Amino acid sequence: MRVLITGAAGMIGRKLTESIVRQGHLGGREVTALDLTDVVAPTPPEGAPEGLREAADISAPDTAARLIGRRPDVIVHLAAIPSGGAEEFFEKGYAVNFDGTRFLLEAIRAEGLAEPYCPKVVFSSTIAVFGAPFPDRIGDEFICAPLTSYGAQKVMGEMLVCDYTRRGFLDGIAIRLPTICIRPGKPNLAASGFFSNILREPLAGRPANLPVAEDVRHWFASPRAAVGFIHHAVEMDLTRLGPRRAINMPGLSATVTEEIEALRRVAGEKAVALITREPDPAIIEIVAGWPRDFHPRRALDLGFRAERSFDEIIRAHIEDELGGEIPVNA
Amino acid sequence: MRVLITGAAGMIGRKLTESIVRQGHLGGREVTALDLTDVVAPTPPEGAPEGLREAADISAPDTAARLIGRRPDVIVHLAAIPSGGAEEFFEKGYAVNFDGTRFLLEAIRAEGLAEPYCPKVVFSSTIAVFGAPFPDRIGDEFICAPLTSYGAQKVMGEMLVCDYTRRGFLDGIAIRLPTICIRPGKPNLAASGFFSNILREPLAGRPANLPVAEDVRHWFASPRAAVGFIHHAVEMDLTRLGPRRAINMPGLSATVTEEIEALRRVAGEKAVALITREPDPAIIEIVAGWPRDFHPRRALDLGFRAERSFDEIIRAHIEDELGGEIPVNA
Incomplete structure (x- = not known):
């Protein structure tokens, strides 16, 4: 089958591409063509199936028609301006996160009007669709x-995915990803960055700051789990979801203390000693408005799986990013 | 102040206009200019304040700029393709119900970029934002x-109203109206039409059919209550809502039996005898997926009020539509 990934040069996009190339399939179905697009042209690993590698702006009205004209069987729509960017650049956020999604779905509908076509669409959504106040555990x-433009844009995209599915134009699912941890790469300035920084950096022998109290609780899944959600979404019969096609993915609810204790168990005291503790009032305030825990019953019933401990999350990082070694202990 | 009403030729639009002209104010604030627009040019009652009466297509990109260029202090956005129409005409539904709303809010934002401007916006939403399954009483x-494109388009509009409010571009509220009963005028083909038909027609001495079982329960407010919600929304300090600017309006949860018993009390056996009972399987199925009851705690706390019995709803109809007389008993 032909697969299109938008946002293919992003963190999840690259990991998804790698897993498709490594396994030869997506959700159990052989991938014979792989179209990759992002704001910069994605470079897939060696051995990738043939297909487009294109720098494209999905907020431009004719980009989607060109991508969908190749009639991909599965579309994984990851492209987005992240939360902070969509907050800073109001128009660009709506253009990319909402209009880009709508153009894509409209191109699918138009393609189907010309000749029957009903691809599977996996839309990357987020727990930022929720805003405080909420219960200790958020249900389905x-x-x-x-409470962000990014979250509003994602809800609007979810509405389209559900309505276009109900209308029979496509077969869609919107997966609401937990905060991804441990994010590989360099520390970034996202308010949520510290959740990853205080594990990734000490594992590599570098210091990292914890700007909030240790009892802060949040909702996590590893990059590996996120890629697994997408495989599972492509594999499963989406009619099992009924008309509610936007669902909370499973994750791990954990406090910073639990993160640190897992780091201690996996990498020892030397790693833990690299965590500094300088409170940041701005980050403390932002994080206070974030979900702490979910009860993702539907996703679990449908077979989606995430990690059950931070030990697992850290080990996945060591295997996937560090070649199985722990530099701080080398 | 200057008030703009879109959808001013519709049922709620006309009643709102009449109440403004009769009272001279909207939500306690004097109305000195009243701009009215709809797909046909609205004709206000005599004595209406000066202002635009314009046939305009709000799904055309430049309509909104022209309307907002007059810098109304309050905008009541009622214009919409109803549920059945939005289901039948997919593109037109999105164009009017979603794009029309977005153009309006974008025109407000653009106006404010040129010179400070932050009007109050009352957006007419609906209980069709909810789809089965739901609890017996739907909470806030x-x-x-x-489960309709109309409902999806209204949710998307709500998201914009909330986000544009949070950003400070406008001061918005989305009021989710119950099913309006008794709708004046002729019986229409809407699936919900019978709830009104079985009261309005017998009151006028004409027969009407009940296509569902008497134990069907639904959620109602009179046209008078709907106009009252808008007055209250304009009167109140909307910051009391916090960032969640879309709220379920109060209403009356009642069964068809309760409707009929109220009709009997207010208009007597002769009226009730005009109700025929031919089941319609299509309507039975549609209505089974509709909300039965709400617990609109926020709206009640904020002072929104609806009727508490069908006797009140019927009496409001007799006063507002029938000049205080009951034709069937004349």
């Missing part, structure tokens, strides 16, 4: 009341 | 999972 029927 | 934190 809790209201979407985002 | 229940998920929006519409």
